[in-house]
Amino acid sequence: MELINCKECGKLFSSAGQKICPDCRQSEEEKFELVKEYLWEHPNSTVKKVAEDTRVEEDLIIKFMREERLAAEGLLIDYKLKCKHCGVEINSGLFCDSCRSKMINDFNQADEPEDKEKKKDSQEMFLKERFKRSN
Numbered sequence: 145m146e147l148i149n150c151k152e153c154g155k156l157f158s159s160a161g162q163k164i165c166p167d168c169r170q171s172e173e174e175k176f177e178l179v180k181e182y183l184w185e186h187p188n189s190t191v192k193k194v195a196e197d198t199r200v201e202e203d204l205i206i207k208f209m210r211e212e213r214l215a216a217e218g219l220l221i222d223y224k225l226k227c228k229h230c231g232v233e234i235n236s237g238l239f240c241d242s243c244r245s246k247m248i249n250d251f252n253q254a255d256e257p258e259d260k261e262k263k264k265d266s267q268e269m270f271l272k273e274r275f276k277r278s279n
Contacts, residue, residue: 179194
């Protein structure tokens with residue numbers, strides 16, 4: 145495991161793929177629960193209002209939306225999430241459904257020719273070895 149500094153507090157920790165330390169992650173989870181409970185009691189609040197009333201940073205609330213932990217349906221968004229690829233407005237995440245589908249499709253298509261080449265190469269190798277043995 146790699147040792148890195150926490151992006152929030154700067155403390156050195158064993159990352160295991162995380163960017164923030166366990167203490168900051170716990171604090172972030174507590175803030176998420178606070179925001180979630182606030183939205184249950186005050187639906188259709190603005191991000192700014194939620195941030196003011198809960199004392200949770202607007203950037204963190206937006207991060208929860210990008211991580212698809214909060215969706216725009218519960219908030220009157222005074223901040224617009226946009227698809228990182230095409231720029232269309234989205235409720236949560238990084239990409240719109242259309243771009244996400246296209247990326248998955250492109251990824252799957254890019255993977256297919258490689259598999260066919262591997263099969264072809266392995267068959268050719270098998271046949272070459274077979275012919276070598278028979279001669």
